Amino acid sequence: MTTPSLDQAESQVASPLVQTATSAPAESPLPTAAPTPAHKPVRRPWAQRLAWAVVFTGTAIASALGGGLLATTTPLPSWLSSDSSQPLDLGELWQSGFRYRVTRPVNIVLMGIDEVRTADQSEPDDLLAGRTDTLLLARINPEAGKLSLLSIPRDTRVEIPGEGTAKINHANLVGGPEAVAETIQANLGPVPIDRYVRVSTGAFKELVDLVGGVQVYVPRRMVYTDHSQGLYIDLQAGWQTLNGDQAEQFARFRGDAQGDIGRVQRQQMLLKALRERLTNPRIIPRLPQIIRVMLRYVDTNLSLEEVLALATFSLELDSDSLQMVMLPGRFSETGEYAASYWILDEAASQQVMNDFFGLDTVALLSNSNARAxxxxxxxxxxxxxxxxxxxxxxxxxxxxxxxxxxxxxxxxxxxxxxxxxxxxxxxxxxxxxxxxxxxxxxxxxxxxxxxxxxxxxxxxxxxxxxxxxx
The missing domain is CATH 3.30.70.2390 (Alpha-Beta Plaits)
Structure with a gap:
């Protein structure tokens, strides 16, 4: 992936991804800002004053369960620091921030990262160095007015460049966001990865509690214990309003034949339920608390202008504009490999990349492998x-x-x-x-x-x- 350095990306006053309401559209394509090879997140000064746009697209945090829609943020007014209790002036924020627009389709990799259990909670770097519990590839398409999300199961069998065959959730552990992007490109085709967002699993539980829980349907009694992962799950069947801990249990449950794919489905159910909560006007007074949660758990190489543009785009989306699909494949057979995997269907995956991510160079399905x-x-x-x-x-x-x-x-x-x-x-x-x-x-x-x-x-x-x- 040939990209400018992060220093070069940070020196740009305005990204080619965006334009203001008074500027002409950018002529050059968006250069990919490469994530750092090491695990350490790059934190910009504006990120220390994270804002509220985490609220719309169902936002970012489906961490422990799910990765997230877009951990988008905006700058707070100068009079409000990250630890201020002064209420947000949303009218001022709107007028000052949401004049930016996305000018072309953009692909962003979204990662929900397992917490490293020995991590010092005061060190965000450690919180983002683990395996990806959730991996999403998002395409923001302003021309079509669509947001497409591809869920990539954590157990997907892939080739990690420089590492060999492994589950895709291993890529962040060995090489951070850059390794994740390169692994996606090596296995799904040369799709441009423009930016990344990483969210630690701790964010989701706190966010769900802050919004008063999420309502989901639990299809059956869920009882499951995994001492190695610290999982103790016990949920009743039926419609439930789940608190943060229960929502994480619902997402991480693996005590059925659906395994990792069932997790993907439940993650997306929770993501939609969380979006419904976050878009409720009653949440507005809690925005400062939500902002402080995000300050601890989110890492991204999106620039300020890009984040503002994504915020504007997200606010204009309706429910029909969100497309969520899963990487086509199958469960590995018993004894087929030493570990259990999700084996991607290469032909169907190519079709998904073509239809949803504009990867025109991939080989389309031929008559020999396309079923009627x-x-x-x-x-x-x-x-x-x-x-x-x-x-x-x-x-x-x-x-x-x-x-x-x-x-x-x-x-x-x-x-x-x-x-x-x-x-x-x-x-x-x-x-x-x-x-x-x-x-x-x-x-x-x-x-x-x-x-x-x-x-x-x-x-x-x-x-x-x-x-x-x-």
Whole structure:
């Protein structure tokens, strides 16, 4: 990865990534600011006065569980230091900060880092030197108004440049953010990695407690103990408002057959729940406390101008603009390797990189390895008040020639609109299925049935369409 040094990046007055409301768009592409090879984070003076923009995109901290959407920050007014109790003047902050705009698509690697258990809590460097518990590749696309997130399971089997074969969560431990970026490029293709954000796992628990907990659906009783990792999990089934410790338990639970992939799904569920809490106006009085939490736990090489531009972009997003997919692959077979891995599906992964990350140079799926839509595994899930609707939809699909259709457990609660969920990023096939059904929305999300290629979550609109009512 050929990039300018961090010193060079810091000397730039304004990054080519952004423009102010009165400036012309930058003509040159954004130079990648290379993370330092060592583990030590680079902390800018402005980062010592971290601000509140951590609030929107569901923000950054899904650390212990999940990496995070964007640990974005803004500078506080000069009269407010990081330890000040004076309330934030959000009107002044808005007028002074949010005039910056993202000018082109940008890729950012987001890492939730396991705390090193022997770390001195007063030393942030140690808190960010461990393995990645969560790894996300984010693409901010201002032209399309989209934020795409690719979840890369921590157990993904990869080649780490200079280290050999290992799980991808090992890359930060051996080489910091630079090794993580190089590993992604070596295994998923030469996608530009423009910036990085690292968040220590301690941030998530504190943030959840600060916002009053998050509401999620626990599908079944979760009881699990792992003395080596200090995990003691005991959660009841059903809708729950989880505190910080419970939310971490929910994210890190591994006592089922879904393993690491189940963790990815639960992380994204928590991420969405956290975003709902953070975007509630009642959170505003707690922003100074949130800022102080982030001061302890976040490391990034984003410049001030870039952070402000990302903040503005994030505030303009709606729920339909967020796409969350998981790296396609499979669980390794028993005895296939000495350790258990997530084995990436190279052809499907190339398609995801092309569709969501603009990697035009990758080889697209050929006729020899692309399955017909009719052969895809399609899970059907009831999310309506009609108990028979999932079986009805499955029967309809089989009549239309779909060969691998099966019904899974109902979704908790109901949804108005049917969704065809492309958890592996295959939005083209999802579109074909919606056309066959005659209704439904294509959703890029990782919460579908793990064993399927597509999940149809049948909403109330199916029964309405069948009876001719609205």
């Amino acid at each position: 839509v009719s052969q895809l595994r399609i899970a059907v899930q009831n999310a309506s008040e009609d108990a028979d609707v999932a079986r009805e939809v499955a029967r309809r699909l089989r009549q239309q020639g779909f060969e691998n259709v099966y019904v899974v457990a109902d979704w908790p609660g109901t949804t108005r609109q049917t969704q065809v969920i492309a958890q592996r990023g295959d939005i083209h096939s999802a579109g074909v299925v919606t056309s066959v059904l005659g209704l439904g929305a294509v959703v890029a999300d990782s919460t579908g049935n793990i064993e399927s290629d597509l999940t149809i979550r049948v909403g109330q609109d199916w029964s309405s369409a069948a009876t001719g009512t609205q």
